[in-house]
Amino acid sequence: MDHRVLPFKTELLPGTECVIEGLGSDERLTRHLLEIGIMPGLQVRVVRRGPFGDPVELALPGSHSIVLRNSELASLQCRFLAGPLSALPSKAAGEFRVRALVGNTRYRARMQRLGLEPGSEFRLLPSNHNGRHRLQPASRAEAVEIGRGEAERLIIEAE
Known part of the structure; x- marks a missing residue:
C-alpha cells in the first residue's frame, strides 16, 4: 500500500488536501457518503474544524463544501496531496x-x-x-x- 494512502485522520489540520481512495466497509455509511457526493477519486480540502474538533468542513470541487462528523471521516481512506507536515502520521x-x-x-x-x-x-x-x-x-x-x-x-x- 502507498505510504501516502492512509485513514482520514480525525485530527487533520485545516489546509490539508487529499484524494479519497476508499469509503470503508460499512455499507450503510458508504451509501450515505455516495449520496452526498463523497466518492473515490474526489479531491477534498479540510477547511475548518468545529470547536472540539467535530464536525469538520471539507471543500469539494466547484466551490461546494460539506460538513461531516469524525465518525463518518474515520471510515475514509485518503491519499495525501498537500498540507502541514504534521498532518502525516x-x-x-x-x-x-x-x-x-x-x-x-x-x-x-x-x-x-x-x-x-x-x-x-x-x-x-x-x-x-x-x-x-x-x-x-x-x-x-x-x-x-x-x-x-x-x-x-x-x-x-x-x-
Whole structure:
C-alpha cells in the first residue's frame, strides 16, 4: 500500500488536501457518503474544524463544501496531496516538496538554514518517536529534525 494512502485522520489540520481512495466497509455509511457526493477519486480540502474538533468542513470541487462528523471521516481512506507536515502520521516516509512556509521572518530564516524553502525537495525519514520529524533536504548531506510546532507551519506536497 502507498505510504501516502492512509485513514482520514480525525485530527487533520485545516489546509490539508487529499484524494479519497476508499469509503470503508460499512455499507450503510458508504451509501450515505455516495449520496452526498463523497466518492473515490474526489479531491477534498479540510477547511475548518468545529470547536472540539467535530464536525469538520471539507471543500469539494466547484466551490461546494460539506460538513461531516469524525465518525463518518474515520471510515475514509485518503491519499495525501498537500498540507502541514504534521498532518502525516509518524510512520510516513517518502519524497516531498515544500509548498509554503507559514510563519514569521525568524521561522522562515530557520527553515531556509535547514535547506527547507518553497520549492525545495526533501525526503521524510521515519520518526524516532521523540515527537520530532526527521527530514533529509536534497540540499544537505545530513538529516535535520523539526518539532511539531514547526511541522504545523511547513506546508508540503507529495512529489
